[in-house]
Amino acid sequence: MASNEIIHKRQLIRAHVAGMTYVDIGGLWGTTNETVTTAIQGGASHATMADLHPLGNRWWKAFEDHCEAKGVSGYSEKWVDICSPDAPADLGTYDFVHCSGVMYHVPDLFAFIGNLRAVTNQLLLLSSEVMPDRITNARGTLEFGPDHSYLTPVLSEENRAIVAEYLQSDGRRAGGLTYDAPFFSDGKARTGPWWWLFSGEFMSRIVSLFDMEILAEGVRRKGRGYTVLARVKGA
Numbered sequence: 001m002a003s004n005e006i007i008h009k010r011q012l013i014r015a016h017v018a019g020m021t022y023v024d025i026g027g028l029w030g031t032t033n034e035t036v037t038t039a040i041q042g043g044a045s046h047a048t049m050a051d052l053h054p055l056g057n058r059w060w061k062a063f064e065d066h067c068e069a070k071g072v073s074g075y076s077e078k079w080v081d082i083c084s085p086d087a088p089a090d091l092g093t094y095d096f097v098h099c100s101g102v103m104y105h106v107p108d109l110f111a112f113i114g115n116l117r118a119v120t121n122q123l124l125l126l127s128s129e130v131m132p133d134r135i136t137n138a139r140g141t142l143e144f145g146p147d148h149s150y151l152t153p154v155l156s157e158e159n160r161a162i163v164a165e166y167l168q169s170d171g172r173r174a175g176g177l178t179y180d181a182p183f184f185s186d187g188k189a190r191t192g193p194w195w196w197l198f199s200g201e202f203m204s205r206i207v208s209l210f211d212m213e214i215l216a217e218g219v220r221r222k223g224r225g226y227t228v229l230a231r232v233k234g235a
């Protein structure tokens, strides 16, 4: 079973980040969910925003305005695809790595978590949308156990209908599930749609495969996301 403990991410960041180098990977969208300002206000020695959006576009501008409004400066900005083989070399390493809202959008979970691990010196705070342990609705029942993940583009129509009904009944939109979104472009798997459907426990289990121990895990105060705080073994 996934943990039902409520995780306060910003509290966790503030509790650990003093004196550490910090990066928020994929923190741009939505602007106010970024954690660079939290890290700097919590005493990080340096903080970086890294995102797939090309530097200088409207999300970067919104982020810069947001930081300025909070009186935060001195951070770095990097353009990165965290799943790219070049990502670890391009990013470098950080004592504390945060990544939220990306995991279920990437086709290659192993490249994603492997690269997150490669850029983490000590702590990884990873959040993702997850599925409940079981969905039961008018379309049927679907279980999300600790040891498997559903690959959305090959879901059966029956299972797709169960998940879509679950999300829609909650007013949620999900590319590839509740509306059409291409999984491939020019024969290449593209980041963006909901590729994987998994439980919170699956998430912490797959993180544990990468030489990390789980310090805390649980649900967000709001929403259906799951968060795992992991430490590199021996760090």
Ligand SMILES: C[S@@+](CC[C@H](N)C(=O)[O-])C[C@H]1O[C@@H](n2cnc3c(N)ncnc32)[C@H](O)[C@@H]1O
Residues within 6 Å of the ligand: 025, 026, 027, 028, 029, 030, 033, 034, 050, 051, 052, 053, 080, 081, 082, 083, 099, 100, 101, 102, 105, 106, 191
């Ligand atoms: C759903 S938003 C999540 C935003 C915020 N972190 C949150 O939790 O609300 C996904 C963000 O991750 C970025 N992103 C998606 N795929 C990425 C990748 N492969 N590498 C780096 N950033 C990525 C997107 O540009 C976007 O800013």
